[in-house]
Amino acid sequence: MSDHWKLFLRNLNEFWKAFRRNKLGLVGGFLILTALLAAIFAPALTPHSAVDIMRDSNGRALTFASPAMHSPLGTDDAGHDVWALLIYGARISLMVGFLAGFISMFVGSSLGIIAGYFGGAVDTLVMRVTDILMVIPDLPLMLVLVATIRQMDLKVSPLSVLILVIGLLYWTSAARLIRSQTLTIKERQFVARARAIGAGHWHIVRKHILPQLMPLIVTNTVLILSTAILIESGLAFLGLGDPTQPSWGTMLNFAFSRSAISNGAWWFYLPPGIAILWVSLGCILLGNVLEEMMNPRLAAHYLEGDKGMIAITDKETGL
Amino acid sequence: MTPNPILEARELHTYFPVPQSLFEALMRRPHLSVKAVDGVSFALMRGETLAIVGESGCGKTTIARTLIGLEAKTKGEILFDGKEVALRDGQTAIGLQHLRQRAQMIFQDPYESLNPRATIFDIVAEPLVVHGLAKSERERTAAVATALEDAGLRPAEHYFMRYPYELSGGQRQRVVIASALVLQPELLIADEPVSMLDVSIRAEILNLLRDLRQKRGISVIFITHDLSTVAYFADRIAVMYLGRIVEIGLTREVLRDPQHPYTKALLSVAPAPNPRLRRKRVILQGETPNPINLPNGCRFHPRCPVAFDQCKIKDPQPTVLSKTHQAACLLLEK
Ligand SMILES: Nc1ncnc2c1ncn2[C@@H]1O[C@H](COP(=O)(O)OP(=O)(O)O)[C@@H](O)[C@H]1O
Ligand code: SF4
Ligand SMILES: [Mg+2]
Numbered sequence: 001m002s003d004h005w006k007l008f009l010r011n012l013n014e015f016w017k018a019f020r021r022n023k024l025g026l027v028g029g030f031l032i033l034t035a036l037l038a039a040i041f042a043p044a045l046t047p048h049s050a051v052d053i054m055r056d057s058n059g060r061a062l063t064f065a066s067p068a069m070h071s072p073l074g075t076d077d078a079g080h081d082v083w084a085l086l087i088y089g090a091r092i093s094l095m096v097g098f099l100a101g102f103i104s105m106f107v108g109s110s111l112g113i114i115a116g117y118f119g120g121a122v123d124t125l126v127m128r129v130t131d132i133l134m135v136i137p138d139l140p141l142m143l144v145l146v147a148t149i150r151q152m153d154l155k156v157s158p159l160s161v162l163i164l165v166i167g168l169l170y171w172t173s174a175a176r177l178i179r180s181q182t183l184t185i186k187e188r189q190f191v192a193r194a195r196a197i198g199a200g201h202w203h204i205v206r207k208h209i210l211p212q213l214m215p216l217i218v219t220n221t222v223l224i225l226s227t228a229i230l231i232e233s234g235l236a237f238l239g240l241g242d243p244t245q246p247s248w249g250t251m252l253n254f255a256f257s258r259s260a261i262s263n264g265a266w267w268f269y270l271p272p273g274i275a276i277l278w279v280s281l282g283c284i285l286l287g288n289v290l291e292e293m294m295n296p297r298l299a300a301h302y303l304e305g306d307k308g309m310i311a312i313t314d315k316e317t318g319l
Numbered sequence: 320m321t322p323n324p325i326l327e328a329r330e331l332h333t334y335f336p337v338p339q340s341l342f343e344a345l346m347r348r349p350h351l352s353v354k355a356v357d358g359v360s361f362a363l364m365r366g367e368t369l370a371i372v373g374e375s376g377c378g379k380t381t382i383a384r385t386l387i388g389l390e391a392k393t394k395g396e397i398l399f400d401g402k403e404v405a406l407r408d409g410q411t412a413i414g415l416q417h418l419r420q421r422a423q424m425i426f427q428d429p430y431e432s433l434n435p436r437a438t439i440f441d442i443v444a445e446p447l448v449v450h451g452l453a454k455s456e457r458e459r460t461a462a463v464a465t466a467l468e469d470a471g472l473r474p475a476e477h478y479f480m481r482y483p484y485e486l487s488g489g490q491r492q493r494v495v496i497a498s499a500l501v502l503q504p505e506l507l508i509a510d511e512p513v514s515m516l517d518v519s520i521r522a523e524i525l526n527l528l529r530d531l532r533q534k535r536g537i538s539v540i541f542i543t544h545d546l547s548t549v550a551y552f553a554d555r556i557a558v559m560y561l562g563r564i565v566e567i568g569l570t571r572e573v574l575r576d577p578q579h580p581y582t583k584a585l586l587s588v589a590p591a592p593n594p595r596l597r598r599k600r601v602i603l604q605g606e607t608p609n610p611i612n613l614p615n616g617c618r619f620h621p622r623c624p625v626a627f628d629q630c631k632i633k634d635p636q637p638t639v640l641s642k643t644h645q646a647a648c649l650l651l652e653k
Binding site: 003004006007188189190192193194195196197198199200203207208211212214 | 384387388389415416419420423424426428431432433434435436437438441445446448449450479480495498502
């Protein structure tokens with residue numbers, strides 16, 4: 001129906017008007033958008049690929065060459081163009097970060113809603129698992145898991161292992177948050193009303209609980225993306241990335257293991273570091289602004305009041 | 320042959336367990352419960368409006384929620400159209416799902432009973448969707464438009480794509496009414512439908528409800544704490560005190576000739592539309608006892624201005640005063 005389309009545009013427009021007012025949110029959006037564009041249009045932004053080796057006129061590889069016209073960010077130990085590595089690495093870092101972030105948010109939201117809405121034994125089970133996962137430090141656990149799965153030689157690409165391990169372990173805080181919100185929402189009167197007209201659980205979750213949670217889910221997805229990207233970088237830096245598909249973390253790993261520092265090749269280790277900061281800062285800024293914009297509405301609660309009740313107590317009332 | 324009541328409650332009880340602390344559980348303290356509804360019986364005839372009146376906390380909302388199956392009853396029976404309300408349909412039973420198609424509830428707070436992220440169209444169409452009725456887009460649009468216009472929101476199309484926050488309290492309650500009407504219910508349970516609204520628009524909404532009821536012959540349970548709206552609205556009145564009906568009768572009988580001391584006190588402080596009926600004010604002493612530890616004997620005795628010794632011991636049973644009028648007070652039991 002075109003009415004729905006119009007409504008959507010109206011809502012979008014209202015959102016944009018409110019969003020535009022906050023400079024930090026715009027900055028965050030800009031940081032994320034530039035990184036995404038660089039990743040998508042990488043082939044247009046450099047003539048080289050990530051495996052091309054820069055050579056001098058004699059055909060010798062240019063190793064640790066400082067920034068120059070042909071390679072704006074210099075070259076690495078093998079003569080690869082760092083700028084090309086960086087923007088092709090953006091594809092890997094962003095893909096792993098985004099997929100892992102979405103998986104963790106999906107798992108966290110689903111479990112949070114199920115636990116909060118149904119309560120009882122399901123709730124206890126989900127919360128126990130959450131408690132256990134929460135006391136184990138994330139990074140060491142993921143490290144061990146990724147390394148172990150790699151050893152098993154399962155014919156899964158190393159990146160998929162990374163995505164799944166981050167995504168399937170990093171949902172606990174989301175689950176808790178969504179669960180507690182679900183607990184409040186399900187007590188609200190429009191949910192009782194939905195039950196009173198005969199709506200089933202699936203209908204109530206889809207039409208009444210989820211729409212109230214959506215702002216929270218979107219905000220937290222953005223925030224979790226930054227964590228997912230940082231974790232990916234951390235794991236890749238520790239050597240658990242895919243060397244054939246280098247991400248920013250892998251670049252850092254190479255830089256450190258191949259003595260970029262002792263060679264003074266700052267152009268090798270600084271750019272991936274800045275790129276990681278660039279994107280995670282973008283996510284944090286955007287996420288915080290979204291949170292600020294959406295929370296007051298989310299928390300808008302009308303207290304049940306008994307205005308004008310007949311009070312037959314010891315005081316004579318005006319009624 | 321007497322006509323079937325559309326709704327009948329028999330000795331209905333709804334208790335809420337009071338959560339125990341670990342300490343209490345370890346000490347094996349008895350499990351306490353809030354006796355929100357504690358033995359309520361009444362029958363509602365087709366096309367009739369019964370008002371349930373009582374102070375805040377006497378269990379009115381709990382009765383409404385129990386009738387529509389939002390709270391589980393502890394004891395007793397609910398019959399709809401002669402069939403016992405149960406989880407599923409059966410020979411002598413009507414399933415909850417079926418009941419919720421034929422009976423609708425209006426909640427007290429129109430600010431809270433509409434999903435803030437749903438459009439008015441979706442809200443009013445929801446009962447149709449839930450019950451798989453009016454499947455085509457055209458039928459649905461027509462049904463929603465009719466319901467909105469019947470509820471006084473004209474032109475209906477103007478409201479379709481709006482959100483609740485764009486409407487006033489009165490308009491929201493009209494949306495609630497529209498969505499209650501869209502299934503053409505036989506029974507409407509209205510829990511203080513105007514108490515949260517501005518005084519200036521209460522009359523409008525009450526008029527709307529009364530017109531709809533007359534036009535469609537819907538049976539209504541009208542819950543209120545405000546006696547002044549009752550005379551105008553109800554065929555019969557049930558007065559509640561601490562989870563029990565203490566007096567029930569035709570509106571005329573109860574308002575003109577109240578028999579229970581509690582009804583008398585309620586009436587004496589209500590604004591009387593007719594000054595001739597104004598009585599000496601009876602101001603009750605003390606607070607309503609909490610429904611966890613009910614007083615022995617007559618539950619009204621700690622506050623009853625005419626209580627006597629027996630009242631502390633004996634729980635009064637309903638006394639038949641006329642074919643239509645009953646009250647539960649020991650003074651009437653002789
Ligand atoms: N879900 C619940 N859990 C525990 N106690 C409740 C619950 N709902 C209502 N009560 C208690 O039951 C009593 C009756 O409440 P209610 O039916 O809301 O009264 P009313 O609608 O007449 O104001 C009150 O004492 C209230 O505190
Ligand atoms: S039984 Fe006694 S306490 Fe109860 S209402 Fe009658 S006179 Fe009052
Ligand atoms: Mg109430």
